[in-house]
Amino acid sequence: MLKNVMLVDDDDVTLMICKLRLKKSGFTEEVLSFENGEDAIKYFENQMLLPENERVAPELIFLDINMPVMNGWEFLDAFEEKYIQSFPHTKIKILSSSVDPKDEEKAHSNKRILGFVTKPLTNDNLLEIMQTDAFKNHFQNS
Amino acid sequence: MQITNEKIHTKIHEMVYSNVLFKNLFECMSTGIAYTNSEGQILHCNQAFESFLGYRTGDLFYTNILDLVQAEQKVVLHKELTDALDKTENPPKQILFIKNNQEEAYFQTEIKQAESIDNVPIFTILISNVLLTREAFGQEEQEESLFETIIKHSKDPIIISDAKPDGRVPDIIYANQAFCDMCGYTREEIIGNQPSMLGGTETNLNDLIKVVEAIKNEEEGVFELLNYKKDGTKFWVQFSILPLKNKEGKTTHWVAFEKDITKNKEQHDLLVESEAKYRSLVQNSSVGIYILNANGFSFVNKKLCEITGYSEEELTQLPLTKLIHANDYFRVHKQVQNRLLGINIEPDNNEFRIIRKDGVCRWLEAHGSRLIINGTPSIIGIITDSTERRESEEKIRKFSQAIEQSAASIIITNLASEIEYVNPAFINITGYKKEEIIGENPRILKTEFNEKNSHIEMWEALNQDKSWRGVFLNKKKNGETFWEQVVISPVFDSAGNKTNYVAVKDDITKRILLEEEKEKLIEELTISLNELQQFTYITSHNLRAPITNLVGILDLLEWDKIKDQTTLELLEGFKKSTLKINETLEDLIETLIIKSKSNLKYQNIQFHEVLNSVKQSINQIIKENKTQIEADFTEAPEYFLVKTYVESIFQNLITNSIKYAKPGVPAHIKIKSTYNKEGKLVLSFSDNGIGLNMEKIKDRIFGLYQKFHKNKDSKGMGLFLVKSHVHAMNGNIELTSEINKGTTVTIIIDK
Numbered sequence: 001m002l003k004n005v006m007l008v009d010d011d012d013v014t015l016m017i018c019k020l021r022l023k024k025s026g027f028t029e030e031v032l033s034f035e036n037g038e039d040a041i042k043y044f045e046n047q048m049l050l051p052e053n054e055r056v057a058p059e060l061i062f063l064d065i066n067m068p069v070m071n072g073w074e075f076l077d078a079f080e081e082k083y084i085q086s087f088p089h090t091k092i093k094i095l096s097s098s099v100d101p102k103d104e105e106k107a108h109s110n111k112r113i114l115g116f117v118t119k120p121l122t123n124d125n126l127l128e129i130m131q132t133d134a135f136k137n138h139f140q141n142s
Numbered sequence: 143m144q145i146t147n148e149k150i151h152t153k154i155h156e157m158v159y160s161n162v163l164f165k166n167l168f169e170c171m172s173t174g175i176a177y178t179n180s181e182g183q184i185l186h187c188n189q190a191f192e193s194f195l196g197y198r199t200g201d202l203f204y205t206n207i208l209d210l211v212q213a214e215q216k217v218v219l220h221k222e223l224t225d226a227l228d229k230t231e232n233p234p235k236q237i238l239f240i241k242n243n244q245e246e247a248y249f250q251t252e253i254k255q256a257e258s259i260d261n262v263p264i265f266t267i268l269i270s271n272v273l274l275t276r277e278a279f280g281q282e283e284q285e286e287s288l289f290e291t292i293i294k295h296s297k298d299p300i301i302i303s304d305a306k307p308d309g310r311v312p313d314i315i316y317a318n319q320a321f322c323d324m325c326g327y328t329r330e331e332i333i334g335n336q337p338s339m340l341g342g343t344e345t346n347l348n349d350l351i352k353v354v355e356a357i358k359n360e361e362e363g364v365f366e367l368l369n370y371k372k373d374g375t376k377f378w379v380q381f382s383i384l385p386l387k388n389k390e391g392k393t394t395h396w397v398a399f400e401k402d403i404t405k406n407k408e409q410h411d412l413l414v415e416s417e418a419k420y421r422s423l424v425q426n427s428s429v430g431i432y433i434l435n436a437n438g439f440s441f442v443n444k445k446l447c448e449i450t451g452y453s454e455e456e457l458t459q460l461p462l463t464k465l466i467h468a469n470d471y472f473r474v475h476k477q478v479q480n481r482l483l484g485i486n487i488e489p490d491n492n493e494f495r496i497i498r499k500d501g502v503c504r505w506l507e508a509h510g511s512r513l514i515i516n517g518t519p520s521i522i523g524i525i526t527d528s529t530e531r532r533e534s535e536e537k538i539r540k541f542s543q544a545i546e547q548s549a550a551s552i553i554i555t556n557l558a559s560e561i562e563y564v565n566p567a568f569i570n571i572t573g574y575k576k577e578e579i580i581g582e583n584p585r586i587l588k589t590e591f592n593e594k595n596s597h598i599e600m601w602e603a604l605n606q607d608k609s610w611r612g613v614f615l616n617k618k619k620n621g622e623t624f625w626e627q628v629v630i631s632p633v634f635d636s637a638g639n640k641t642n643y644v645a646v647k648d649d650i651t652k653r654i655l656l657e658e659e660k661e662k663l664i665e666e667l668t669i670s671l672n673e674l675q676q677f678t679y680i681t682s683h684n685l686r687a688p689i690t691n692l693v694g695i696l697d698l699l700e701w702d703k704i705k706d707q708t709t710l711e712l713l714e715g716f717k718k719s720t721l722k723i724n725e726t727l728e729d730l731i732e733t734l735i736i737k738s739k740s741n742l743k744y745q746n747i748q749f750h751e752v753l754n755s756v757k758q759s760i761n762q763i764i765k766e767n768k769t770q771i772e773a774d775f776t777e778a779p780e781y782f783l784v785k786t787y788v789e790s791i792f793q794n795l796i797t798n799s800i801k802y803a804k805p806g807v808p809a810h811i812k813i814k815s816t817y818n819k820e821g822k823l824v825l826s827f828s829d830n831g832i833g834l835n836m837e838k839i840k841d842r843i844f845g846l847y848q849k850f851h852k853n854k855d856s857k858g859m860g861l862f863l864v865k866s867h868v869h870a871m872n873g874n875i876e877l878t879s880e881i882n883k884g885t886t887v888t889i890i891i892d893k
């Protein structure tokens with residue numbers, strides 16, 4: 001089980017459903033949810049103010065693309081620019097209902113992005129993630 | 143008197159004929175000789191004398207010569223006789239004689255007293271129609287005998303030679319003045335020489351041998367020989383030789399009467415030569431030559447035989463009706479008749495058709511003029527075969543008409559780029575008049591808006607004898623610009639020399655403007671389409687987000703915790719509808735993504751792998767339905783295609799076949815891949831299902847949301863998706879079906 005998973009999505013229903021799903025599937029202990037990219041960036045900004053050993057680094061971010069204020073790509077740019085050094089173990093997965101094939105292509109071309117999951121987030125999606133090389137260690141005990 | 147005269151005549155006769163030499167001379171001389179008494183009565187005369195005056199031999203014996211002259215001349219002649227009796231010498235006189243036919247004629251007349259017979263003086267009267275000069279007479283004339291005088295003064299060259307035993311060539315012992323004049327030697331140079339002294343390098347040996355033979359055989363004969371004068375000039379001589387024999391019959395002398403026939407000979411030779419020349423010219427002429435009379439051809443040359451295909455013999459016997467084309471015969475016949483009659487005919491229509499011996503029709507052109515040959519009116523003239531000229535004229539006429547009427551403007555320039563010709567289309571397009579533009583350089587149409595290199599490239603091509611094709615923006619006379627598509631080519635003559643340039647130009651201004659407009663339109667459309675697509679993506683996204691939430695909620699619902707039965711039923715309905723909306727939306731989105739074609743990744747597709755993977759994913763339904771799939775990919779096991787599309791095609795078509803299987807009958811699906819004649823891939827899917835009524839639905843079969851069955855699972859998406867995939871891969875799809883028999887879908891994909 002992961003410790004912290006971050007959810008960034010402007011749809012509060014989606015946030016609620018995903019949170020329940022993550023809990024129900026036993027995927028993570030804590031869920032950090034934000035309604036847009038800017039809020040998520042602020043979280044990292046605040047973490048930077050804390051001493052290094054008190055910082056909470058999410059192991060995985062589920063990032064939506066179409067969001068007001070700061071969309072998924074803008075968040076990604078900002079994160080890579082400022083915080084990637086401090087949070088080297090944070091992986092990102094796109095969780096979107098976008099149908100634009102360009103979004104999926106873009107997701108695949110970015111090294112930090114683990115993949116592109118189409119909503120809704122299902123138990124099968126989570127099981128698949130658990131089996132990937134990046135995370136299987138976290139779930140070996142359970 | 144009468145008796146005396148007869149006596150004297152006999153004596154003269156004896157005297158003349160006793161000596162063979164004199165006899166021959168007397169009879170052969172061309173000078174008229176008569177012997178008279180002092181009164182002028184003719185006692186004897188030679189043939190020449192009588193024939194001069196138009197009498198026959200013997201007619202004039204005993205006639206008085208005074209009766210033969212014109213009345214007033216009698217006195218003159220009488221005086222001459224009297225003078226002769228007195229032995230007074232008078233020069234020859236012109237005396238007017240009256241001939242037997244009463245015509246008057248002057249003869250050179252000379253009277254001499256010869257000798258006396260029985261004391262009767264005898265006179266010699268010589269007449270000739272040639273003027274004799276006094277100088278021709280030698281000094282010893284008086285002492286010469288009568289015959290010597292005759293020979294000496296004869297205009298015919300005469301030589302006398304001795305005769306050698308054994309037929310050896312004799313020596314000349316006498317030559318008269320005429321002979322000396324003929325050969326240019328003096329008498330002294332001649333006497334003692336052999337007659338062969340006149341021979342030379344070109345004298346024919348055979349002719350000489352003939353003469354020698356005659357001498358050997360002591361026979362008379364007539365010969366022609368080429369001789370040389372003293373100064374080397376060649377001349378032809380005709381001579382008769384005569385052996386003179388004594389009483390014992392032995393040849394003592396030879397006499398030769400000669401005649402210079404050089405002129406005759408030359409003329410004859412010239413005639414023969416020119417005849418041969420003209421015959422050869424006519425026969426070898428490159429035009430047909432004919433002589434025609436009312437009966438047909440009387441002469442044709444080789445070329446005319448060649449033109450007509452007939453031999454000379456056939457052609458001279460061929461009636462013109464058989465030779466000349468029926469449509470032209472009447473006209474030609476009339477022209478021939480008129481020309482033979484000497485009537486002028488219009489010279490402009492002298493062409494007509496003939497049918498050659500081999501049946502081929504040719505055009506001929508004839509010219510001729512009238513000529514009387516052996517009393518027959520004839521036409522002599524020439525004939526040429528004008529078929530090719532007519533054909534090329536016809537071709538030129540067609541071509542020039544095509545050029546004149548062409549909608550493309552055409553310019554012909556010389557090698558100095560000066561315009562020699564423009565067609566009416568050029569004048570229409572540019573507004574220049576013909577007389578303004580001829581002689582100008584086409585660059586007066588040029589503008590500064592052309593691509594820099596186009597003129598350089600053009601000249602490079604033309605200098606390499608190649609055509610050049612390109613587009614110019616040119617200007618009209620009024621300054622208006624227009625676009626031209628131009629092809630410029632060099633023109634060569636038959637010897638391969640470049641003579642001209644020809645430019646064919648299409649005004650493409652309209653086309654260019656249309657193209658510009660089209661491009662603008664396409665650009666606008668592309669923008670709109672992209673905007674529309676973005677709009678669709680956003681709409682779909684906005685629609686999808688809440689639906690996925692609904693699906694997520696349904697997934698999270700713990701159904702066993704819901705105790706109220708009604709709520710449970712309502713939620714079941716809610717779940718079904720939600721899943722259905724979700725499915726429809728997914729299909730729509732998939733279609734949308736195909737349309738955008740943004741991620742077509744072609745790769746080598748193994749058909750059996752695709753089938754296995756599809757079978758796996760729809761394993762459940764295949765099992766439930768007990769579906770049988772019979773696949774044959776041996777002919778075309780693989781092809782370069784888009785994997786996701788091929789999978790979708792297989793899945794949709796197989797699912798369709800299962801969905802629309804006959805109730806209670808498991809679906810039997812045959813799949814085959816192969817290549818057609820053009821090397822295109824052919825994929826076919828056949829089933830034994832319920833089939834479709836093609837009559838009713840053929841236009842809608844591949845349409846979106848078209849449902850042809852009341853099957854509850856049907857959404858009307860399957861065939862539409864398949865068609866979209868096939869089209870995306872540049873393919874075509876066809877469907878044939880029969881109710882209760884089954885359906886076959888055939889997909890053909892280009893290489």
